[in-house]
Amino acid sequence: MSAALRIAVPIHSFEPGGVERVALGLCAAWQVAGAEVAVVLGRREGAMAPDAPSLNYLLEPEPIPTRGFETLWMMWRMIGYLRRNPADVIFCSGNTYAVVIAVLKLVLGRHCPPVAIKISNDLERRDLPQPVRWFYHRWLRIQGRLIDHFVGMAAPMRDEIARWVGVPDDRITIIEDPSLGEEQYAALCALPRGAVPPAGAHYLSIGRLARQKNFPVLLRAFALLADKTSRLTILGEGGERARLEKLARQLGIVDRVALPGHSNATSAALGQADCFVMSSDYEGVPAVTIEALAAGLPIASTACSVSMHGLLGDGAFGILVPPRDPAALAGAMADACVMPFDPAAARRAAAPFRLSQAAPRYLALFQSLTKSAKAAPA
Structure with a gap:
């Protein structure tokens, strides 16, 4: 019998947000399917906490309140977790977590598990002033060099990801966003x-x-x-x-x-x-x-x-x-x-856009990434 797939998922908190809500729903579905899911939680507070699914939430006491610098806290939490615990794949549930993943890749190097990131927001960002937008698009290109695989939430996002992140088609998968149970x-x-x-x-x-x-x-x-x-x-x-x-x-x-x-x-x-x-x-x-x-x-x-x-x-x-x-x-x-x-x-x-449609497709993607990582030369 093959070992259970080990998935690590960083989540800042239970503050209301579509990215986090969808991610927790996916985690619950993967757990039911037999995967070992570890939700590395920054802090337990948030309005979604009472209705959060029963999962393996890994929480450490905050040395001081971390709401104001939750991204730095999550970097520290994920580096510590991955140094102590094996994981086959990391699921990054949205763009806001990309900087956490970039730091993991730079700090852990080849010891960092493969990462699949779901692109949760528009990448062109016409709302930004032109100089800021230029830097943002350079940042997307850096993500393309560091992160293993990108998931778009609807078919039109494939071309968007290829254009702005600069990755080939075989590093992009379209899985309709599982918004609905x-x-x-x-x-x-x-x-x-x-x-x-x-x-x-x-x-x-x-x-x-x-x-x-x-x-x-x-x-x-x-x-x-x-x-x-x-x-x-x-x-x-x-x-x-x-x-x-x-x-x-x-x-x-x-x-x-x-x-x-x-x-x-x-x-x-x-x-x-x-x-x-x-x-x-x-x-x-x-x-x-x-x-x-x-x-x-x-x-x-x-x-x-x-x-x-x-x-x-x-x-x-x-x-x-x-x-x-x-x-x-x-x-x-x-x-x-x-x-x-x-x-x-x-x-x-x-x-x-139902959870039952998306969850197994994500697991198939994770298995493929894990297989490729194991086959890669050390």
């Missing part, structure tokens, strides 16, 4: 979906209250809508809350906007909405968009990634507009509520 997918598909009301539509957005999500653009777009009986709910928490609350007051929409904070019960919110809205400057394949499709909701979104056009069925499931344009987003929000829309087709489009 089977029970979650079934529950979202079972939500009743009637016609959007002619007035008083309920718009929903979900995400961290962070600059990347650009919720100020959403608030300004909502204020421009002709229908003053419509409502907007933004589910999420983060450092932008005070700024958003102040802006809502300035725009005179505070009585029609709800900011209830983070919630793990997004299905109920999706069931009560008439249209899903995304205002981000940049994304990868946003899990909340997949959830909205499974819930049978029309979508108004910024063109925040190369994958959005395909996700929206080339216009069948929603409307895309340029980022940072409140007037354009307002028009998309109004039009999405009256566009011809087939909820059943949207739900079928979300089906490939």
Whole structure:
């Protein structure tokens, strides 16, 4: 009998985030399939902690609070873990962990296990000033030299990764982002979906209250809508809350906007909405968009990634507009509520993004990387 595959996964904390939530779901599925999964955790705090799956979480006491320098702390944690414990492969769940992996590769050299990194965000990053963007693209090229394999979350990302990271096709694998568990997918598909009301539509957005999500653009777009009986709910928490609350007051929409904070019960919110809205400057394949499709909701979104056009069925499931344009987003929000829309087709489009589809494909990739690493000359 072959030995169980040993997978090490760095995770900063249980703070809400699509990257971490999807990663923990994958870890649970790999564990059920017989792999030995070690989640190297920076700190245990975070709103997702009560609902986190039962896994082998490896935690060391923080010498001092590490939230302000969690990336440096994770570098230290991963180097220490890998020096004491064997691992066959490292799974890097998103771009934000790439610098941790780069340091591991430089410090451990040939003793570092092979790494598969999931590209979780847009790589062109037009939101950045040109000088910063230039350095960011150089950094991507460095990643291409150090990291073994890159995973894109939807088919259009293959060309994006090849262009900006500079790696050949055999170092890129496309595995649709496993945003949905089977029970979650079934529950979202079972939500009743009637016609959007002619007035008083309920718009929903979900995400961290962070600059990347650009919720100020959403608030300004909502204020421009002709229908003053419509409502907007933004589910999420983060450092932008005070700024958003102040802006809502300035725009005179505070009585029609709800900011209830983070919630793990997004299905109920999706069931009560008439249209899903995304205002981000940049994304990868946003899990909340997949959830909205499974819930049978029309979508108004910024063109925040190369994958959005395909996700929206080339216009069948929603409307895309340029980022940072409140007037354009307002028009998309109004039009999405009256566009011809087939909820059943949207739900079928979300089906490939299920955990049950992705988990075994990741394990096959990890086995291949492990086999190649063992066959390489010492």
